[in-house]
Amino acid sequence: MIINHPLLGPRDSAEFVYLGDASLIDRPDPETATPDDWHAYGYLRDNPAGALRELWFHEGGDRSWLVVTRNTLTHEITSVEMARDVARAQGRSK
Amino acid sequence: MRYSGFNVIKQALTGHKGWKPAWRDPEPKPSYDIIIIGGGGHGLATAHYLAKVYGERNVAVIEKGWIGGGNVGRNTTIIRSNYLLDGNEPFYEFSLKLWEGLEQDLNYNAMVSQRGIMNLIHSDAQRDAFIRRGNAMMLNGADAEYLDLAAIKREYPFLNFDDARFPIKGGLAQRRGGTVRHDAVAWGYARSADSHGVDIIQNCEVTGFRIENGKCLGVETSRGFIGAKKVGCAVAGSSGRLMAKADMRLPIESHVLQAFVSEGLKPVLPGVITFGAGHFYVSQSDKGGLVFGGDIDGYNSYAQRGNLPVVEDVCEGGMAIMPMIGRARLLRMWGGIMDMSMDGSPIIDRTHIDGLYFNGGWCYGGFKATPASGYAYAHLLARDTPHETATAYRFDRFRTGHMIDEKGMGNQPNLH
Numbered sequence: 015m016i017i018n019h020p021l022l023g024p025r026d027s028a029e030f031v032y033l034g035d036a037s038l039i040d041r042p043d044p045e046t047a048t049p050d051d052w053h054a055y056g057y058l059r060d061n062p063a064g065a066l067r068e069l070w071f072h073e074g075g076d077r078s079w080l081v082v083t084r085n086t087l088t089h090e091i092t093s094v095e096m097a098r099d100v101a102r103a104q105g106r107s108k
Numbered sequence: 109m110r111y112s113g114f115n116v117i118k119q120a121l122t123g124h125k126g127w128k129p130a131w132r133d134p135e136p137k138p139s140y141d142i143i144i145i146g147g148g149g150h151g152l153a154t155a156h157y158l159a160k161v162y163g164e165r166n167v168a169v170i171e172k173g174w175i176g177g178g179n180v181g182r183n184t185t186i187i188r189s190n191y192l193l194d195g196n197e198p199f200y201e202f203s204l205k206l207w208e209g210l211e212q213d214l215n216y217n218a219m220v221s222q223r224g225i226m227n228l229i230h231s232d233a234q235r236d237a238f239i240r241r242g243n244a245m246m247l248n249g250a251d252a253e254y255l256d257l258a259a260i261k262r263e264y265p266f267l268n269f270d271d272a273r274f275p276i277k278g279g280l281a282q283r284r285g286g287t288v289r290h291d292a293v294a295w296g297y298a299r300s301a302d303s304h305g306v307d308i309i310q311n312c313e314v315t316g317f318r319i320e321n322g323k324c325l326g327v328e329t330s331r332g333f334i335g336a337k338k339v340g341c342a343v344a345g346s347s348g349r350l351m352a353k354a355d356m357r358l359p360i361e362s363h364v365l366q367a368f369v370s371e372g373l374k375p376v377l378p379g380v381i382t383f384g385a386g387h388f389y390v391s392q393s394d395k396g397g398l399v400f401g402g403d404i405d406g407y408n409s410y411a412q413r414g415n416l417p418v419v420e421d422v423c424e425g426g427m428a429i430m431p432m433i434g435r436a437r438l439l440r441m442w443g444g445i446m447d448m449s450m451d452g453s454p455i456i457d458r459t460h461i462d463g464l465y466f467n468g469g470w471c472y473g474g475f476k477a478t479p480a481s482g483y484a485y486a487h488l489l490a491r492d493t494p495h496e497t498a499t500a501y502r503f504d505r506f507r508t509g510h511m512i513d514e515k516g517m518g519n520q521p522n523l524h
Contacts, residue, residue: 015415028417032407032522034361049507056519057450057506058357061348063410086362086408089415 017082018094022075029074035059036067036081039101063087069097111215130295131302136309139335140168142489143327145314145350146343147171149180149290149475150467152297152308153482154342154489156214159304161483162490167306168336169298170329172313176294179345182444183475184367184399186380186391188225188285189250192241195500195512196453197248202497203480204250204284210479216296218288219394224379225285226255226264228429229278234384238280245282255279264381268429274385276429285380287391293478317354317464324354324463340465340489342481345445347468349410354461358468359450359506361521364409364443365401365472366418370436372396381429388425390433398436400426404446404472406522413443446472452524453512456484456494456501465489466503471524 015027037060042051060066063086070080079097084090101107109115109128119126142158144151147169158164169175187207189200211218229235242252260279261269269276298308309331316328317339326335343350351358377392390400402422405414419441426433449455449469454477456467467485470477484495494501505511506519517523 026417027407027415034408034521053507054357057359059348059359059361060352060357061361061408062352063346063349063362066408068408084407086410089409089411 015089015091017070017080017091019072019075019080020094020096021078025072025075027070029072030070030080031073033069033071036069036097036100038069039097039104039106065092111217130299131308134307134309136168136170136312136329136331136334137307139326140307141166141336142338142340143167143334143336144169145327145339145341147175147298147308147310148178148342148344149176149294149297149478150344150481150485151342152294152301153478154340154467154485155301155306155308156297156304157483157486158490159301159306162486164490165305167301168309168334169301169306170309170312170314170327170334172311174310175298175308176291179444179446179474180294180478181291182367182442183290184389184391184401185287185290185393185475186225186285186389187220187288187476188282188380189476190225190227190241190245190252190280190282190285191514192244193512193514196514197244197250199480199484199497199501200477201245201248201250202483203477206479206483207288208284210293210296214296214300216292216299218292218296220286220288221394222284222286223391224281224283225382226260226279226281226379227382228267228276228384229280230274230276230385232277235278242280251282251284253281253283255281263378266376266430266432267381268431271428274428287380287393289394290475297482314350314353319354319461319464322462324461336463338463338465338489340467340485342467342485344447344468344470344474346410347447347466351466354459354464356459359455359503360447360469361408362410363404363406363446363448363522364411364414365404365446366414366422366441366443367399367401368422368441369393369400369439370398370433371439373398373436376432383425383429386421386425386428388422388429390426390430397439398433404448404522410445411443412445446470448521448524450506450519450521451511451513452515452517454481454501455503456481456488456498457503458488458492459503
């Protein structure tokens, strides 16, 4: 698989480390989260057959986190974003 | 019809006209006491033990495609019970004991071959860890044996003992481990279940569950609604997709694992060996092909095919311990979809929906578990209590902190 890095261009996926579903960006708020929220965040996954937004870390490159939208049935990658931008757009960072 | 040497001779003398299909092809009944979703190794084993051990007579196995077409037909056929943790080892040792009596139980030649498995040791720390594991195995009634370098050189003289980076220091052997003809496991269980009255319904895809007031009343299928008092899911690889139809999210991700087989060779490899410094394992099939594999690709996938970086990694592992493998040509490679669970261990449990049961999360270790998984799942379905060897395989272990994490990796499925 080739991941089209927004800053570095097309890179071999072997340069990256895979973390999983990009919903991990939405960490529960420790002030208000219940044990159920933490259980769901830590352990439960949608695991879809089809398009999945997922987190890849460019360990063998610029060490940026990316949100890659990839089809789990075909391995086709349809979009690559900087995780930083996605997180900020979701209000995760000031 | 009972299979026997006498029957083979009799049929040979009468033109082989007396053989019957090994199982029927029945139409689904309107309802059953128990429906198993998934005609793979675990589903068919469950049906066999439900009928034969637990006396359930009104059971159906429903399968989307043909039986044995999923992971039981795609694995690398190894059986063993060399686990460390108390939640796992009694279960896998129970499974190995069932393997030892499987062919007599099923009246079917599954080519169970206890040719032994050996895990290679490459450092002093690893020797300590493997001896600890061997002790845990023996405490649970399994066999384990530490092999020093001289013993390994006698049995496997071709290994790369003096590799500069990963020299071989010893090995942990389990002599009762080995290999089994994987397709025959599915067929043998199917034939036995069928002979005990289980309906095996192929080409019947589950499209949904009928759930009312928190109770599962049956399954919607491509061949209409089928009612059931209890529904047991056993579709490892597709667990996420199936349970989503019951609005369940699972502690599981689906990942692809590749496997490889070389051209047929004369016998060179007496048992199963595993590389201790990377992820590579290999055995030789009775047809002569070297059957080997390594790590999962590491990203979510339902594609049943992997990518080249892992092919390279597996082949490097093979060359590191067994350089002669470089002279063999690759015949086939393929991928299967694994339920990778959050702690690397499976789940055999009730769900929060009354009458709906779940068996999955086998990671890439499901084949060796087939008999015990079927037995324990049948016990759960028939008695509503977990089998004594499978009490730890609960859904709520992630909530309560009782994870069974053999590799100590935490809740990261692609690291198990």
